[in-house]
Amino acid sequence: MLSRLVFLAGSLKSSGPIGAGLVQASRSLQTSSQSLAPVPPLPEYGGKVRHGLIPEEFFQLLYPKTGVTGPYMLGTGLLVYLLSKEIYIINHETIAAITIGTIIVYGVKKFGPSVAAFADKLNEDKMAKAQEAKDVAMSSLTQAIENEKKEQWRVEGRAMLFDAKRNNVAMLLETNYRERLHMVTNEVKRRLDYQIALQHLNRRMQQEHMINWVEKNVIGSITPQQEKESIAKCIADLKVLAKTTQAKAAA
Amino acid sequence: MTLSLFNQFLSPSLMWIPLAAIALALPWALFPHQTTRWVNNRLLSLQSWFLGQFTQQIFLPINSPGHKWALLLASLMLFLITLNTAGLLPYTFTPTTQLSMNMGFAIPLWLATVVLGLCTQPTQALGHLLPEGTPTPLIPVLIIIETISLFIRPIALGVRLTANLTAGHLLIQLISSATSVLLSVLPAVATFTITLLFLLTLLEVAVAMIQAYVFVLLLSLYLQENV
Numbered sequence: 093m094l095s096r097l098v099f100l101a102g103s104l105k106s107s108g109p110i111g112a113g114l115v116q117a118s119r120s121l122q123t124s125s126q127s128l129a130p131v132p133p134l135p136e137y138g139g140k141v142r143h144g145l146i147p148e149e150f151f152q153l154l155y156p157k158t159g160v161t162g163p164y165m166l167g168t169g170l171l172v173y174l175l176s177k178e179i180y181i182i183n184h185e186t187i188a189a190i191t192i193g194t195i196i197v198y199g200v201k202k203f204g205p206s207v208a209a210f211a212d213k214l215n216e217d218k219m220a221k222a223q224e225a226k227d228v229a230m231s232s233l234t235q236a237i238e239n240e241k242k243e244q245w246r247v248e249g250r251a252m253l254f255d256a257k258r259n260n261v262a263m264l265l266e267t268n269y270r271e272r273l274h275m276v277t278n279e280v281k282r283r284l285d286y287q288i289a290l291q292h293l294n295r296r297m298q299q300e301h302m303i304n305w306v307e308k309n310v311i312g313s314i315t316p317q318q319e320k321e322s323i324a325k326c327i328a329d330l331k332v333l334a335k336t337t338q339a340k341a342a343a
Numbered sequence: 344m345t346l347s348l349f350n351q352f353l354s355p356s357l358m359w360i361p362l363a364a365i366a367l368a369l370p371w372a373l374f375p376h377q378t379t380r381w382v383n384n385r386l387l388s389l390q391s392w393f394l395g396q397f398t399q400q401i402f403l404p405i406n407s408p409g410h411k412w413a414l415l416l417a418s419l420m421l422f423l424i425t426l427n428t429a430g431l432l433p434y435t436f437t438p439t440t441q442l443s444m445n446m447g448f449a450i451p452l453w454l455a456t457v458v459l460g461l462c463t464q465p466t467q468a469l470g471h472l473l474p475e476g477t478p479t480p481l482i483p484v485l486i487i488i489e490t491i492s493l494f495i496r497p498i499a500l501g502v503r504l505t506a507n508l509t510a511g512h513l514l515i516q517l518i519s520s521a522t523s524v525l526l527s528v529l530p531a532v533a534t535f536t537i538t539l540l541f542l543l544t545l546l547e548v549a550v551a552m553i554q555a556y557v558f559v560l561l562l563s564l565y566l567q568e569n570v
Contacts, residue, residue, distance in 0.1 A: 134378075134380070134384070136384065137384070138384070182523070183520075183523060184516060184519035184520040184522070184523045185433045185434055185516075185519065186433070186523070187519040187522050187523050187537065187540065188433050188515050188516070188519040188540070188544075189432075189433035189434075191519070191537070191540050191541055191544045192431055192432060192433065192544055194541070195541070195544055195545060195548065207389070208385055210389075211385035211386075211388045211389045211392075212385065214388045214389075214392055215382050215383070215385075215388055218381075218382060219382060
């Protein structure tokens with residue numbers, strides 16, 4: 093991109109490479125509006141490679157002309173050419189290269205997937221933490237919404253609550269009134285009963301007094317003469333009675 | 344034969360252009376920069392994870408004024424480990440086999456830790472010269488010994504790295520030469536030698552990583568004493 097700027101500057105100042113250099117020197121980095129533009133996103137995974145070293149694009153490049161085996165033929169031919177012309181000499185370094193190459197390939201094959209999984213796990217954990225924070229926030233907000241709805245429903249039932257309370261209070265008042273009425277009735281009845289008992293007592297006392305007075309007078313009026321006559325009469329009656337009973341028993 | 348054995352350690356130049364500069368710039372080119380993205384590709388995720396783990400590991404015992412060294416030590420570690428492991432490939436030049444470069448790392452960094460210690464906490468820095476609990480008659484001798492050990496540190500640091508890598512590379516070259524000669528004469532012995540070479544290369548891979556780690560670890564220890 094900077095090279096494009098160089099060409100542009102070169103065409104603006106048509107004094108060759110020195111002019112471009114002047115423009116470049118006077119321009120400072122990251123200040124033009126071009127650096128504010130959104131950068132295209134970086135690829136998530138690297139490009140595909142074959143045999144760990146050669147990009148897949150190379151094989152695709154040679155495929156139209158030489159087919160599938162083309163790159164391999166190229167590689168083998170190149171290697172054989174280098175060896176036969178002794179451009180690459182086999183010496184002790186080759187053996188050291190074979191050794192370290194084997195170790196590296198073995199290491200990558202064996203530990204590569206686990207290391208990649210570990211790196212992926214690091215990123216996953218980071219994202220999971222953020223996701224969890226978001227989920228917790230969402231769930232707490234949903235919960236808050238439900239609570240609010242419940243409170244609103246409760247508010248609707250407030251009138252029923254007031255009615256019930258009102259009824260309750262009215263019943264209490266009614267009960268209280270009835271109790272007091274009952275108490276008053278009892279008290280009044282007690283007083284009236286007392287008056288009745290008093291009247292009865294009066295009547296009875298009067299009766300007894302009168303009876304005693306009459307008896308006293310009657311007993312006083314019986315003279316001794318009358319007492320003798322009555323006793324003699326009684327004896328005569330008893331004799332007559334005894335005779336009649338004897339007669340009845342004999343018959 | 345003796346000359347050609349050490350040819351691999353000559354600083355490479357192409358028509359008097361020193362190529363060691365390209366060799367030293369290789370680690371910079373191999374590791375991607377931090378992006379502004381939240382989720383990166385695998386290489387960058389692994390790299391960030393590794394650097395985070397490593398820095399935490401190294402700087403856990405160091406108290407907070409020393410944490411300013413985090414960038415330096417982490418990048419040094421990455422640099423050394425890349426140079427060392429890349430040097431195991433054939434026909435490569437390993438800059439860490441040069442004593443000049445390793446001393447160029449060791450002496451300034453070691454000196455920085457010592458000067459830091461002497462400037463910020465001179466009593467404690469000098470106090471490191473006498474371990475606790477030494478019997479009184481031994482004190483003068485011990486101070487001399489500790490001073491010598493203090494001044495040997497940068498030399499040890501540099502020479503350790505150089506010697507390990509140079510020895511490893513030499514051995515690999517020797518044994519692979521032996522194998523290539525024996526291959527035409529006694530193939531059976533050559534198979535034994537190549538097995539030896541396999542094991543040696545495995546060892547060299549381990550040594551390459553461990554030596555880089557040890558270099559940085561020792562520097563962090565010197566820092567821990569002095570900060």
